[in-house]
Amino acid sequence: MASPVEQFKLKSLVPLEVGGLDLSYTTSALWMTITVIGVTAFLTLSMRSGRLVPGRWQSMAEMSYEFIANMVRENVGSEGRQYFPFVLTLFLFILFGNLMGMVPYAYTFTSQIIVTFAMAFTIFLAVTVIGLYRHGLHFFTLFFPSGTPIALAPVLIPIEVISYFVRPVSLSVRLFANMMAGHTMMKVFGGFAVLMGILGVAPVLLLVALTGFEILVAVLQAYVFAMLTCMYLNDAIHLH
Amino acid sequence: MRATFQAFRGNAFRCRPTSLVLGVGLLLSGLILSGPVMAAAAPGEAKLPQLDIQTYPSQIFWLIISFIVLYLLVSRVAVPRISEVLEERQERIADDLDKAETLKKEAEQVRGEYEKALAEARDKAHAATREAQEAVAKSGAVLEAEARDKVTVMLKDAEIRIAAARTEAIGNVRSVARDVAGDAVAKLIGIQITGDELDRVVSSAMEGRS
Incomplete structure (x- = not known):
């Protein structure tokens, strides 16, 4: 049995x-390409x-x-x-990446910390530059x-x-951890289903529920990522 | 390039070329810088496949390419198209509302005209009725006055005739009384009374009676 x-x-x-x-060109890159094609098809063909x-x-x-x-x-x-356009691209890229990952045998590139960190760090840099x-x-x-009050400065400024x-870090880890945890959990339950034979029906049923939950998480995390990007942009533009 | 930007109108989001260059630059620098940062954070050999720094350059490289391609496709192709369709719909709805407003106003105007015409007709009918009534009343009064005049004239004529007849009758009575009195005196006492004397006596006798 392979590790989850x-x-x-x-x-x-x-x-x-x-x-x-x-x-x-790896599986991650392949699914990024598929996401690009999927998003473009979704927005233009429709x-x-x-x-x-x-x-x-x-x-x-x-x-x-x-919505965006x-x-x-x-x-x-x-x-x-x-x-x-940037926020829309970001939202759809993550949303499609997350949702495509729910397809069996697909690769979820948003479960790679380097991918989410690269996006979050870019946003962080961009927001800082825009603010400055x-x-x-x-x-x-x-x-x-x-x-x-000026007395609070020594406490407040470090915070x-x-x-x-x-x-x-928080922006990237949130998305990465959610995706990784979800997929690991599904793998674990899938492993149970295989191991338990006829009794494996129970984990399969759980897996069905979990799949629905994971789709919710996929959409929610894309939303949270886009929303936080907007809030950081707002901070940079309006300074609180 | 200019033409595509012109496609953003009204409510559509605008994207300036300078901001695009800046954005792409930031994207690139962020993505490239994130590699060493993550590499420093992750331990060399880890059990979790995501912490294998060997895969980082390739993933960052392909992320840059796919994200920039998607960004260009979304901002150049998809967003102008969708905003165009949305605007078209907005305009169409506004147009339809305008048209409905115009039609409503027109209907309102027609209704006003109709009501005005109705009121005018009613006024006219009232006036005609009043006129007719007045005419009838007037002609009645004229006829009545004429009749009254005629009656008055006839009454006067009758009175005159009656007076004349009476005078004549009285005159006749006087001459008859004179003749009778003269004859009676002559027969009774054989004296022939002259006309003047007789007149005086008869007159005094008649006045005494009347």
């Missing part, structure tokens, strides 16, 4: 080495006819668009417009909101600084 975490191992599909770095009264697919594409548009508008305001670009040194008042720099 063995599913996260990457298989090299097309070996590629550039300057001593292993840049092989809108091809662009009907006045939308059908099912068109409705779904429009709803995703409006409202999220950006409510959390960032009108200045957030230019970041809308917009507010200059005034941006550092983010760590000490106006109106706070704010730490919470700021922990953002990429």
Whole structure:
């Protein structure tokens, strides 16, 4: 019986080495490609006819668009417009990655800490640069909101600084841990089902429930990731 | 490039080329920098496959490529298309509402005109009725006055005739009384009384009686 975490191992599909770095096209890369194709197909094929009264697919594409548009508008305001395509891409990339991972034999690239960390760290850097670009040194008042008693500064500033720099870690670990835990758990229950023979019906039933739960987690984590990105953007643009 | 940006109108989200360059730059630097950071955090040989730093360069590399490709597809193709369709619908709905408003106003106007016409007709009918009544009343009064005049004239004529007849009758009575009195005196006492004397006596006798 393979370890429940063995599913996260990457298989090299097309070996590629550039300057001593292993840049092989792996299962993770394959499913990223599938996600890109899936999202593009979802957004463009559904809108091809662009009907006045939308059908099912068109409705779904429009709803995703409006969902993220409202999220950006409510959390960032009108200045957030230019970041809308980025947040939409991010949301759909993670959402499709998570949901595709629920397909048997598929690879969930969002269960790779390096992938989620790369995205979270990019957002962290981008938000910091946007904040510094917009507010200059005034941006550092983010760590000490106006109106706070000066006596609290020695306590508050370290807390704010730490919470700021922990953002990429919490953002990435949240998504990674959720995806990894879910898939590990499903693997464990799947293993039980195999081991228990006829009694394996019980874990299978549990697995069915768990699958539904995992789909919820997949959608929720994509939402949380996009939402937190919006909130960080808002902090950078409006300084609390 | 310009043309695609022109496609963002009204409510659609705008994306400036400068911000795009900045965004892609940030994305790249973030993704590349995250590798060493994670590598420093993860122990060399770990049991969890996700902590195997050997896989990091390839995953970051393919993440950069797929995310940028998806970003370009979403921001250049999907978002303009969806916003266009949404705007079209918005416009269509606004148009339809406008049209409904215009039609409603028109109907309202027609109704007003109809009611005005109705009120006018009613007024006209009232006026005609009143006129007719007045005309009838007037002609009745005229006829009545004419009749009264005629009656008055006839009454006067009759009175005049009666007076004339009476005078004549009285005159006749006087001459008859004179003749009778003259004759009676002549027969009784044989004296022939002259006309003047007789007139005086008869007159005094008649006045005494009347």
